[in-house]
Structures are given as C-alpha cells and as structure tokens.
Amino acid sequence: MRDKYDVLIVGAGLSGLYAAYNLDSRINALVVCKRDLRLCNSNLAQGGVAAVLDTVNDSFDLHIEDTMIAGGRENRLESVEVLIKEGPDDVRKMIDLGAEFDKVDGHIHATLEGGHCRRRIVHHRDTTGEELMRTVIAATRNLPNVDIEENTSLAFLDEANNGYYASLLKDGKLHTVAASYVVIATGGIGRVYKYTTNSSIATGDGIAIAASLGARIENLSYIQFHPTGFAGDNCRERFLISEAVRGEGAYLVNCHRERFMHRYDERLELAPRDVVSRGIILESRRTGSDRFYLDITHRTPEFIKDRFPMIHERCLLEGIDITKELIPVFPTHHYLMGGINVDLNSRTRINRLYAVGECAHTGVHGKNRLASNSLLEALVFGRRAAEDINRCYNDTSVFGKVPEHSVDGAPMPTGTRTSIRNIMQKCHFVLPNPEAARKYRPEVEEIAVRLNNKRFQITNDYLEARSLANIASIVLKEVLHK
Ligand SMILES: Cc1cc2nc3c(=O)[nH]c(=O)nc-3n(C[C@H](O)[C@H](O)[C@H](O)COP(=O)(O)OP(=O)(O)OC[C@H]3O[C@@H](n4cnc5c(N)ncnc54)[C@H](O)[C@@H]3O)c2cc1C
Structure with missing residues (x-):
C-alpha cells in the first residue's frame, strides 16, 4: 500500500472490483475491503442477474416496465433506462471475462423470477454471486494499476484540496492514504438488524461516512424484507431459503401446521416478497407465535436434492432434513433500496466522491427492488463511475495538512x-x-x-x-x- 493513489475504492464486492477493472490503465487505484475478498453480499447472491439478452422474446421496454411496477413507480426513470439498456453489455463483458452461466442446448438458460414477465435471469446454478466474484477477482487481481488490500477498513475520510485523506485500519494501526477520487462501494446495512441474510460486513460504513461529509442520503428506510430466512433455534445466521422453494410447491404453515396465506392474499405463497412477509407478521400477531415453517416434504427426496442442493445441504448442517422435515422460517432483512444519492455517473453531490452498488441510491429500485436487478446495478453503475473518472481525471490535488487520528x-x-x-x-x-x-x-x-x-x-x-x-x-x- 502506497501513500498516494489517484483513486481509492472502498469495497471489493462486485461494484467496487468492476469499477476498478474499468479504470484506464494510466489511473492507479487502491481497492480496500475490511475482511477477505469473498466476504460480501455479492458472493452470497443466489438467483442470478436480470438482463435482456434475448431481444426476440423480450425487450428493454418490458424489463423497464417490470422494474417500474415493482418499484411502485417511485423509481427514477432515466436511471432505470440506463440500467436496462446498458446492462446486457456488462453481462456479456462478464462472459468475455470468463463468467459461466448455465446453458441448455448450448444457449444461456434464462429463468423466471417473481415480478418478471419474461425469462431473463441468467444464473450459475444457485451460486451466481460466487461465479461473478470469481470472475471479477481474476480480472482485477493482476492489473498493474490496481492494488487490492484485504483486512483493511476505512475508519475516517477527510476532505483535502481536490482530494481526500483516508485513514485505513489494518493490523491494529491507522495508515493514511491520499487519493484524488474516492469511490464508496461498501454494500448494504443488513447488520443493523438482528435478523438479516446479509454478510457480516454489511454495516453501512460507507453510507455513514458519506453522510458525515454532507452527501445526500435518500430512502434509507426503503428496505426489502425476505419472508423466508432460515430460523432454526440454534442458528444466528438467517440464510436464505430461496423463493424458488415456494415456486416448486412448498407450503407456508403457522405454529399449528396450517396454511394461512389465504387470509392475506389470493396469490397465497406466491405473492410478492413484501406481501408474504407482511402476511407472516400479521399471522404471528393473530396466533401469538413466531413459529413458521415451509413444507416441501410432498415432493420426492430426489427432486428436492437435485433442485435445491445448497439449501438441502445447508439445512442438514443445522440438523434439518428438508426431504422429511419442516423448515423453520421467519422474515428477515434482505436488501437496501436507498443509500447515498448519486447521479447517472455515480457522482455524489460532494466533489470527487462517488458511490456504487448497494450503498448507492441511483433510484433504479424505487420503493421495492425487482428480483435480480441489483447485481446488474452493481455492474452498470460501477462501470459508469470508472468511465466518469477516466473522462474527468486530472491530478490537480494539492493535499493540505495530514489529519491526525489515533487508535x-x-x-x-x-x-x-x-x-x-x-x-x-x-x-x-x-x-x-x-x-x-x-x-x-x-x-x-x-x-x-x-x-x-x-x-x-x-x-x-x-x-x-x-x-x-x-x-x-x-x-x-x-x-x-x-
Ligand atoms: C443472500 C443474498 C442473495 C442475493 N441474491 C441476489 C441475486 O440473486 N441477484 C441479485 O441481483 N442480487 C442479489 N442479492 C443482492 C446483491 O448480492 C447485492 O446487492 C450486491 O452484490 C451488492 O454488491 P456491492 O458491491 O454493493 O456490495 P458487497 O458485495 O456487499 O461488497 C461490499 C464491500 O465493501 C467492503 N467494506 C464494507 N465496509 C468497509 C469499510 N469500512 N472499509 C473497507 N471496506 C469495507 C466489504 O469488505 C466488501 O468488500 C443478494 C443478496 C443476498 C444477501
């Protein structure tokens, strides 16, 4: 780690690393992450990336409309258009870089998720995030202009003349690094809750630091809750029991082992995430119990193991065999729609400060995120931040007095x-x-x-x-x- 870089990228999930990858080679960058590279929400993504790759059966207009409907039309239309029209090229770029998506008969397989009117979710089994992280780590690791430091946390960010001093905590000591531009890519805020599907790094650090510098923070209370986080008695981590389990026929039952969703929505278990989550909370008030279960035991063990290998194995580790037993579930925090307000080039209102990925508020999600649009957002707006820096880059930073912080x-x-x-x-x-x-x-x-x-x-x-x-x-x- 040197004392000065052109760009400091705080966060090495999909958005931070893809931003680093897209910087011109004449611009040097330091990417930091507070634990190891794989510990982030990007690595946990299961379902896939939504993108219109098939323009015969699908169209940008249809994807835009689905996104606007899910977001209650509180989305920023110009950001949605950028996301959906530019996203497919970024997905193709990831394929060029080596990302493997599942194929059927030699063609990329696109699946359907709630809220999408067409099959447009490309995926790598049920571990798409891991595959994208593998690809983007390989693409950036050996770039001569990019240094990556793991186990390094941004502790303080002080404005300098046309640049920043970052105080980074590593091995119990603070290291000061000067940078002409800073990109915040620190992910979500899940750990502000007791129950979340998010990685342990998701503590909103970048949002809190940007707010302290005067960046505008918008819609931080727009939070997506997932109805079915695993809720075993001895399990602190609420890992995700994917919607697809209900999609394949699982029933949601209350503490009396009775189906109950008919009381709250005619679409029953297949109503949207927020509706099912609300149904569970209202039912828990009615019954006075927090015990809820998914029951997929009416499907054959072979089918369950083949369709949900990861969920089956993860639940076995917690002592539940989902081919024979009910899966304890409860709603859990899942995703942040709001964040640091940015424009179409991922700029905040603070000079030379950018924000990308889940910590940023581009306005694409409105009130509620359409499934699988967030990995796409990390790619499109991560790249756009880098392109903007490539265009505007000038090293006029005159760094003033080095701030004094002590551990x-x-x-x-x-x-x-x-x-x-x-x-x-x-x-x-x-x-x-x-x-x-x-x-x-x-x-x-x-x-x-x-x-x-x-x-x-x-x-x-x-x-x-x-x-x-x-x-x-x-x-x-x-x-x-x-
Ligand atoms: C279980 C789960 C399943 C999901 N499934 C999907 C899906 O199928 N499709 C989809 O589109 N989206 C999905 N999402 C959402 C999606 O994964 C995330 O929104 C997206 O990956 C966020 O990427 P990011 O780069 O913004 O943040 P992250 O990938 O979370 O990366 C954040 C980075 O910031 C670093 N960091 C944080 N604080 C500091 C600090 N103070 N100093 C230094 N570094 C710091 C972390 O170490 C990490 O490297 C899912 C999310 C979860 C939790």
Missing part, C-alpha cells in the same frame, strides 16, 4: 451493537412502527453522538458500532418523517 482511546462498552439491533427489530421490521420509532430514536441518537464524539479505541468493532448507530438514526428519522 488510542477508551474501550467501547460491550452490547452497543446488540442494543441497536434490538431497537431496529422493534421499530422498522417488515411493518414500520412509528410509535416505537418515536420512543427509541432518542436512545439511538444518544449512542450515535457518544460514538461519534467521545474518543474510543479504534477497532473494527468500534467502527461498525459507530456506523450502525448512525445508520439506525437516519432510518428512524425517515420512518418518523416520511
């Missing part, structure tokens, strides 16, 4: 993150609860003020708690004022 300070009190997560579960989980938000917001704000202002020892735990407190505070403010 020394008081140890952070234990239990801070748990308190925030419990509050978020009460205030804004599936059904927003403004009364609880009003009651608990002062507590969250007090934690945020303390973590922002008092001098604590700079550790990853502290940095993540600080982010979670700031994120929770913005979400609750929005819940009360929207």
